Amino acid sequence: MSSAPKSAAIIGGGVIGGGWAARFLLNGWNVRVFDPDPEASRKISTVLDNARRSLPALYDRLLPPEGRISYHEALSDALDGVDWIQESVPERLDIKHEIHANINTHAPEVAIIASSTSGFKPSELNTNGQRIIVAHPFNPVYLLPLVELVGDPDHCARASMVLNALGMYPLMVRKEIDAHIADRLLEAVWREGLWLIKDGICTTKELDDAICMGFGLRWAQMGLFETYRIAGGEAGMRHFLAQFGPALKWPWTKLMDVPEFTESLVDLISDQSDAQSGHLSIRQLEHLRDDNLVGMMRSLKKSQSGAGATLSTHEQTLKLPKSHDLPITVSRAIPQSWTDYNGHMNEAHFLEAASLATDQFMEMIGAGPDYVAAGYSYFTVENHIRYLTELHSGDRIFITTQVLQGKGRKLHLFHSIIGPNGDIAATVETLLVHMNLTTRKSALPSAEIEEKLKSIANAHAAYPMPDGAGRHVGQARTA
Ligand SMILES: NC(=O)C1=CN([C@@H]2O[C@H](COP(=O)(O)OP(=O)(O)OC[C@H]3O[C@@H](n4cnc5c(N)ncnc54)[C@H](O)[C@@H]3O)[C@@H](O)[C@H]2O)C=CC1
C-alpha cells in the first residue's frame, strides 16, 4: 500500500460534514470539501478549532501530522482522486438522490461512497443502482467513535478497516431498518421526552437532569443490557426480567403515540431550552461537552471499557518517533484537562508525563506488563521535578530519557520534557528500585533486564551529566 496521504471528499460541510472533515484531517488525511454554502469554510474552521483542542487530548501519543483541507466549487473537483466520499447533506431523500446521482457520475471507481443519513436505508438511497453505504456517525464526529455501517457487506468491510484506522468503532447493522440501531433508541427516548414536556410533567432541564444524574452516567461504560443484568442482583438478567417483564403490559410508555408537531410545541421546547442553557453560547456548550467527553473517554481508556477500549487500540497504532539520540519515551499533546486556573499545565501532570515516560522505558527494557504479570516490577522511590518553562493546552511535547545508573536493584533515570520551541520545559529525575511483587521486597532484576540496562547505561554514559541532575530544593530555611 502506498504511504501517500489518503484523501476524503466531504459533500455537505455542516455540523456532521465538518465533524467528518476534522476526523479525517487530524488523522493525516487530505480533505476536499464541496458545499455550495458560502459560509461553509468558516463553519468548518470552527469545528476544526474544536477538534484540535479535544481530539489530540484523548491520546497519550501524538496523532499523525494533519492533512490539507481544500474547498471546491465543482463536485467533480472535490471527488478527484479521493479514496472515501462522505455525503452529509440535509436529511431529505430528494436532496440525497440528486447529489448521489452526481457523485455516482464523478466518483473514482475504487472510492468508498458513504452517507451520514440518520435514518434512510441503503435500499432507499440506491434506487438507481448506486453503491452507497450508510456510515452513520454521532456528534461530535471527531470525538465519538461509533459509526453504524449498513449496506453491501464487502463495501462495509472495506469501510470498517478505514474507520478503525481513524480511531472509530464501526458497528455493522446486519439488516437494514429505518433509523438503524442507535437512532431507533434515541428516537424512542426523544419521542417519550417530547410527551413528558408537552404534558407538563417536567421541563427540558428536569428531563436532562434525569438523564445526566443517573442512567446517562451508566451508559457510557456499560449498555442497557449489561446494566440491567446487574440490576437483577445475584440472579442476574432472569430475575430482572421476572420482576420487570410484567411492566411491559403497563402504561409506562407512549411510544406509538407521537405528540403533534405544532408551533406551540416548538415554542414550549425552545423557550425551556433557552431558560436552561441560553446563558451559554453554542461554542461554550461545545467546549464543555468536548472537555467532559475527553475526561470520560480518558478514564474509560484506563479500564478499557466501552469507547476506552477503541481509544486504546487506536493509540497503540500511533508510534513514537525514532531517535538517534537519547530515546524518546513520550510524544504527545497537552490536554485541556492538564491545565489549571493559572492557564498553564498544572504541576501534577509534569509528574504524570514523566511517569508515562518511565512506563515506556520499562517496556523498552522488557519490564512491561508481562514482566509484572510474572511477579516483578520497579517501584519509584524518589522524584525531583524542576519546572523551567510554562506549557499550555495543545502544546506538543516530547520526553527524552537518560539512564544515569542502571545496576543491581537501582535504576536512576533523568527525563527531559521538551516543549514546542525545543526548550526544556521541565526535568524529572527518578530513582526506582527493582521489586519482587510476591515478597514486596527489593530484589535483583532478571539477567535479561540487567544485560539490557547495562548496554543502555553504557551508551548513555557518553552523554554529559544533564543540567540539574542531583539537585534538591536548595532553599535555606530562615528563622
Ligand atoms: N446533526 C446531527 O446530530 C446528525 C446528523 N446526521 C446526518 O448527517 C446529515 C447532515 O446533517 P447535518 O450536518 O446536521 O446538517 P446541516 O444542516 O448542519 O448541514 C448540511 C450541509 O449540507 C449542505 N448542502 C445542502 N445541499 C447540498 C448539496 N446539494 N451539496 C453539497 N452540500 C449541500 C448545506 O449547505 C449544509 O452545510 C443528515 O443526513 C443527518 O441525518 C447524522 C448524525 C447526527
Ligand SMILES: C[N+](C)(C)CC(=O)CC(=O)[O-]
Ligand atoms: C437526531 N439525530 C437523528 C440527528 C441524531 C443522530 O443521527 C445521531 C446523534 O449524533 O445523536
